[in-house]
Amino acid sequence: MVRSIKNPKKAKRKNKGSKKGDGSSSSSSIPSMPAKVWQPGVDNLEEDEELQCDPTAYNSLHAFHIGWPCLSFDIVRDSLGLVRSEFPHTVYLVAGTQAEKASWNSIGIFKISNISGKRRELVPATKSTADGSDMDSEGSDGDTDTEDEDLGGSGAPVLQLRKVAHEGCINRIRAMAQNPHISASWADTGHVQVWDFSSHLNALAESESETSQGASSVYNQAPLAKFRHKDEGYAIDWSPLVTGRLLSGDCKNYIHLWEPASGGTWNVDTTPFVGHTSSVEDLQWSPTEHDVFASCSVDGNIAIWDVRLGKSPAASFKAHNADVNVISWNRLASCMLASGSDDGTFSIRDLRLLKEGDSVVAHFEYHTHPITSIEWSPHEASTLAVSSSDNQLTIWDLSLEKDEEEEAEFKAKTREEVRAPADLPPQLLFVHQGQKDLKELHWHTQIPGMLVSTAADGFNVLMPSNIQTTLPSEAA
Numbered sequence: 001m002v003r004s005i006k007n008p009k010k011a012k013r014k015n016k017g018s019k020k021g022d023g024s025s026s027s028s029s030i031p032s033m034p035a036k037v038w039q040p041g042v043d044n045l046e047e048d049e050e051l052q053c054d055p056t057a058y059n060s061l062h063a064f065h066i067g068w069p070c071l072s073f074d075i076v077r078d079s080l081g082l083v084r085s086e087f088p089h090t091v092y093l094v095a096g097t098q099a100e101k102a103s104w105n106s107i108g109i110f111k112i113s114n115i116s117g118k119r120r121e122l123v124p125a126t127k128s129t130a131d132g133s134d135m136d137s138e139g140s141d142g143d144t145d146t147e148d149e150d151l152g153g154s155g156a157p158v159l160q161l162r163k164v165a166h167e168g169c170i171n172r173i174r175a176m177a178q179n180p181h182i183s184a185s186w187a188d189t190g191h192v193q194v195w196d197f198s199s200h201l202n203a204l205a206e207s208e209s210e211t212s213q214g215a216s217s218v219y220n221q222a223p224l225a226k227f228r229h230k231d232e233g234y235a236i237d238w239s240p241l242v243t244g245r246l247l248s249g250d251c252k253n254y255i256h257l258w259e260p261a262s263g264g265t266w267n268v269d270t271t272p273f274v275g276h277t278s279s280v281e282d283l284q285w286s287p288t289e290h291d292v293f294a295s296c297s298v299d300g301n302i303a304i305w306d307v308r309l310g311k312s313p314a315a316s317f318k319a320h321n322a323d324v325n326v327i328s329w330n331r332l333a334s335c336m337l338a339s340g341s342d343d344g345t346f347s348i349r350d351l352r353l354l355k356e357g358d359s360v361v362a363h364f365e366y367h368t369h370p371i372t373s374i375e376w377s378p379h380e381a382s383t384l385a386v387s388s389s390d391n392q393l394t395i396w397d398l399s400l401e402k403d404e405e406e407e408a409e410f411k412a413k414t415r416e417e418v419r420a421p422a423d424l425p426p427q428l429l430f431v432h433q434g435q436k437d438l439k440e441l442h443w444h445t446q447i448p449g450m451l452v453s454t455a456a457d458g459f460n461v462l463m464p465s466n467i468q469t470t471l472p473s474e475a476a
Contacts, residue, residue: 066459102169168188171232182195195224275295278298
């Protein structure tokens with residue numbers, strides 16, 4: 001299990017410069033030597049070397065924080081459009097803090113507006129130049145000195161924040177898709193609580209002024225519902241098919257079902273689902289079957305449950321040789337379930353093959369530290385994102401296969417000089433670095449290609465430029 005942020009310290013504003021993965025500021029200098037791929041756990045970084053972020057690798061990249069580190073967050077569905085492609089963007093999120101003292105914690109409800117960016121071509125238009133510079137092949141649009149002027153929108157992103165007091169650290173928080181103003185939080189005190197943040201979201205929607213972190217008030221608000229488990233936990237999930245139906249799992253290996261009742265209340269079944277022998281780490285409802293869900297555990301197993309069949313799993317199987325930290329059920333291809341382990345591996349299973357014994361259709365050993373988050377893309381059935389304690393966020397496309405002729409053609413068009421390590425899996429689409437102690441990531445369901453991630457040193461909003469299948473065909 002790798003979940004808690006040890007010795008959390010209040011985040012400080014950093015001067016965003018040329019370091020890998022930093023946010024809105026661009027590098028003001030271009031390395032004179034050809035770029036080389038640096039692979040964590042494989043290559044050593046010399047004392048006089050520094051990783052640099054190439055801004056052309058992103059359509060958008062910004063960093064921010066809300067004070068204390070956040071172990072968990074969720075993107076709140078909004079009414080700004082189901083599929084949005086034009087910059088600047090606006091996003092709403094909820095996040096729970098990991099403060100130094102229990103009474104200092106809060107749930108942050110926040111709005112980030114004016115998220116700027118620009119659409120970059122996967123194969124830049126080339127010009128006939130004497131020096132043959134790769135970095136300048138896009139002309140003035142690729143000049144990092146004028147990057148901010150070329151971005152959609154003007155100025156820096158605007159963060160507006162409201163806080164609701166919360167006793168204890170928030171282990172996990174999830175917003176309901178059908179009623180996005182409703183969120184459920186898991187506390188290290190052993191309590192699962194359901195909240196109504198409609199007043200805060202409405203206030204943020206009506207306001208355009210920036211709210212600084214220090215000046216933000218903390219509101220005292222009672223939850224709509226509260227249930228105490230026998231131990232703290234991390235697993236929680238809202239049903240995508242039954243409005244208000246909730247699952248919560250704890251470190252005592254108990255899973256409880258919440259059913260919505262009249263008057264904005266919930267009935268919690270005090271008789272738990274029991275099938276794991278260790279802590280339940282994650283829960284996922286089926287995207288197509290109302291009564292079916294999956295769970296994963298420190299015992300290394302994944303279980304499939306049907307709430308109509310009693311309190312024991314309908315199926316259970318060994319998934320990894322170490323703790324199974326996270327799972328994600330593919331909502332575009334419901335037979336596919338992804339899982340990430342404490343040993344750094346992650347696997348893809350075809351649930352139709354469970355009865356045959358070996359349901360694994362893909363297994364990756366790229367990451368060198370525990371997997372902390374995994375999530376399928378809501379727009380591409382073969383694409384998923386993974387975060388790890390090795391400080392990497394990776395994006396994978398399982399439909400890709402190595403094609404040497406295509407690679408040679410691409411390098412010829414881009415005059416590519418970078419020599420990637422030969423052992424990189426062909427399905428590895430993108431590697432994002434620069435955040436310390438990555439904890440959780442989510443795709444934005446309404447903005448194709450956008451990801452948000454949280455780590456010990458704050459949040460990143462990113463849109464990699466090479467995820468062309470999730471981007472609109474016309475430039476924003």
